[in-house]
Amino acid sequence: MNAPHLPKVAGIDSTVPPPAHTVPPAAPVPEAPGAPGALIQDRLAGWVSDLTTLHELTERLSRTATLDEALNEVLRAGAALVGARRGLVVVEPADGLGPDTTVGLGFARADLGYLETVPRAATAYGRLLEASAAGTPLAEITEIAQPDLFADETFDPRHREVARRLGYAASYALPLATEATGGVGAAVWLYDEPAEPAPRRRHLIGLYVRYAAEHLARLVEFTRARTTVATLREELLPSRLSRVAGVQLAARHRAGARGGGDWYDALPLPDAALGLSVGSVTGSGPSAVAAMGRLRASLRAYAVMEGEDPVAVLSDLELLLRLTEPARSATALFAYCEPALRKVVLAGAGHSPPLLVGERRTEFVETSLSAPLGMLACWEAPSVEIRPEPGETLLLYTDGLLHRTGDAMDRAFARLHAAAASVPKAAREDPGAVADHVLRTVLPEGIDGAAGRDEDVVLLAARFE
Missing domain, CATH: 3.30.450.40 (GAF domain)
Structure with a gap:
């Protein structure tokens, strides 16, 4: 549709109306005698x-x-x-x-x-x-x-x-x-x-x-x-980690492009104990973030009531998920820590095993193979007890860290183990430095790299004194 010349507005030049065709009509050009088709071909x-x-x-x-x-x-x-x-x-x-x-x-x-x-x-x-x-x-x-x-x-x-x-x-x-x-x-x-x-x-x-x-x-x-979504996630996750005698904490988190449902938490518990959790809700976007917030808040409540029994905490969480979020599943890991005794009791539901990093050993914690929450009519798996040595760091993470490598899972686990084993001695004194070294080594392209960009990344490090 050809538009008429428009009035000027606040000094805006309106002398060029939008044309109706792909190109503006050309000015008439005299045709060369005997070659009427040449001009048409040039114009086309x-x-x-x-x-x-x-x-x-x-x-x-x-x-x-x-x-x-x-x-x-x-x-x-x-x-x-x-x-x-x-x-x-x-x-x-x-x-x-x-x-x-x-x-x-x-x-x-x-x-x-x-x-x-x-x-x-x-x-x-x-x-x-x-x-x-x-x-x-x-x-x-x-x-x-x-x-x-x-x-x-x-x-x-x-x-x-x-x-x-x-x-x-x-x-x-x-x-x-x-x-x-x-x-x-x-x-x-x-x-x-x-x-x-x-x-x-x-x-x-x-x-x-x-x-x-x-x-x-x-x-x-x-x-x-x-x-x-990013603002909502940051409000739902802890703004700072709690201070508990006998343990140092550090966390690294980066949301994927679509905003997933990964979380981490560190909760002081009665008798100078500490509850550590990481987890991931299926799906992405605001609904997954909201579901993550509800599960994390519920897990905190169960941890206060029965944190010394991680299996009971995850069992209650599984029941809540099945009743309130029947279309979702989630993986989770909860650890009940007694820093004074350097004792950790943990249980996982379909979650990757934690990694214990120290001067004399770097090894995955052997946890029982179990289904994610919401996948079975009744979830239950035995807990595991570990005794970190002074100076050792326990790494809890979500699967996004492995997926972002772009490798098959066995190779991703091997890459994570090698990264943890290569932490310099000077960096082992600081859980934040341990976490940063692992991330830089596992993800050479950086935490914002192209591979698996939609995956959330969560890494929670706890160093026992």
Whole structure:
């Protein structure tokens, strides 16, 4: 649908209406005598070239999975389409719910900070953002082309100073907005010399930015959801570990991309005892996080009442899970520790065995093979008692640590054992240093590595004095 020329809004140039076709109609060109088909072929070839370019760029953008990746791709693609070398994209959703972020192309971090000293209303992207925040109809927020900044008598003095320092003389800005969500942000590309994109380039970047705005709006919603789940998880897990005489504690935790249901806990118990637990609820997302919170809270209550009997604690937890979460299962491990006696009694339900790390031994604790909670009509497995020596560290972890290696389970266990055995002697005095060494060795790509990114990772270390 061809749109008429739109009125200017707050200095926004509305002289370029959105075209109805893939490319803007070309100006009439006199046909060469005797060759009427040559012009048509050239024009068709140009259309095909434009469509191919647009398809390749949108395909690359569609493969981005995070907001930062998408913003960098938009800047690179836009720079190629408008013929610029540098650019800036600012994300500020019009609903004010965030996330707010700024990404630059061809700028150092200090340069971005210098740009932020320019009054917002003096920049092209700032006027686009202000128009969006003020509720200006989407159809009235169009491009802003400034082909020669220094020839503009209204150019802000501060902006002039920054432009001279950073070495740009022209800009071309476009809004990032959708009909469904409204304004998402704005993008601006900067030229080293006075310049502006040709009509054909303007048309292509306009089509690309419309698609990019839809993609960015989806990623904004995804980022908000992830932030909400992460905040909920952090509130449900302990903000700090308890201090109990005779034992030092450290925990490392990282949620997967979808927000899983892994937990850890360290609970002081009567008679100077300590309860340690790790576990994992099936599923992902907010519902799994909520189920994890309920199970962890219930386990704490059972531990206070009958913590000296880990089998009874897990049996009660299994009954609760079966009655209140019949569609879920969970793995769990609970250990009742008496630090003064260096005595640990533990039981596990479908969970990986803990690892005891010391100067003279590094070995997995032999636990009975048992089913996860909620898988059998009645769960029960015998407990195991161990006696850590002074200076030894007990490592409790969830299966996510093994899955993120990308190896088969037997090789993952071997990698974990080798990592624990290689802890330097100086690091064995600090359970946090032990945990960090194990994570660095087991996951060479880091805790945020690509392999098994959806898996949560929990590692709880308890060093006995």
